[in-house]
Amino acid sequence: MIQIFTDGASSGNPGPGGYGVILRKGSHYKELSGGFRKTTNNRMELLAVITGLEAIKNLNQDVTIYSDSKYIIDSVEKKWLDSWIRKGFVGKKNKDLWMRFHSIYTQHTVRFIWVKGHAGHPENERCDTLAVEASKDKNNWKIDSVFEAEHAKIL
Template identity: 60%
Template sequence: MIDIYTDGAARGNPGPGGYGIILKHNGHTKELSQGYRRTTNNRMELLAVIIGLEALKQGGQKVTIYSDSRYVINAVEKGWLKNWIKIDFKHKKNPDLWKRFWVVYQKHLVHFCWIKGHAGHYENERCDQLAVASSHTNLLVDTYYEKQL
């Protein structure tokens, strides 16, 4: 079983943002983070999950993703994403990331666990710290998003 803790942040919405990830497996822990110069909180929440899943080297893994993002979790667990796929994401936000998510999501056995943000959960707090810190330095361009503006 692999545990992936994720969080995303944006200073302004849109504004500079970033994601933070903690991967835990067999007693090993790895942290990942990256910032973007202009993005949204929802994009960073979703990108954190994508990057966490993409970091897994083998397919077919049992994965629990811990997130405080109702946007991400509800889209999957309530079936919204499958409907968005059927309509080719017409009038939906973040189709580039949802398509990328769907590809990597299908490679694993994924379970989501919602956790309340800013409620003292150690890994969630650490992911938030990583996300906020990454929104200040070495910012990449969220090309798809910036082209939409």
């Protein structure tokens, strides 16, 4: 079984943001992170999960994802995502990331475990550190072009 630990961070909502991921299977351990100049916390939480799943090299794996994001866990486990897809995401945010998530999620057997954030869970704390560091690393920020384009329309 593959374990994926995730967290997202945003300084301001929207604002600079980042995600942190730990992948673990047996003695194999890998950390991933990335930062964006303007995004939201929910987008970073979701991108952390996507990044972890996309890092898996073989299909049809048993995966447990540990997240402190009720937004993600409830959206999947309470079948909100299925409804959003059927309705074309009318009135819902983050369609681009949810569709990306769905395409990789369906290639594995995934279960979620909610962990309380900032409560001393070692991997969650490490993912938070990775996410915050990435959100502050201006030299390596990426552009969340979908979010910025959508946000520009609102203004």
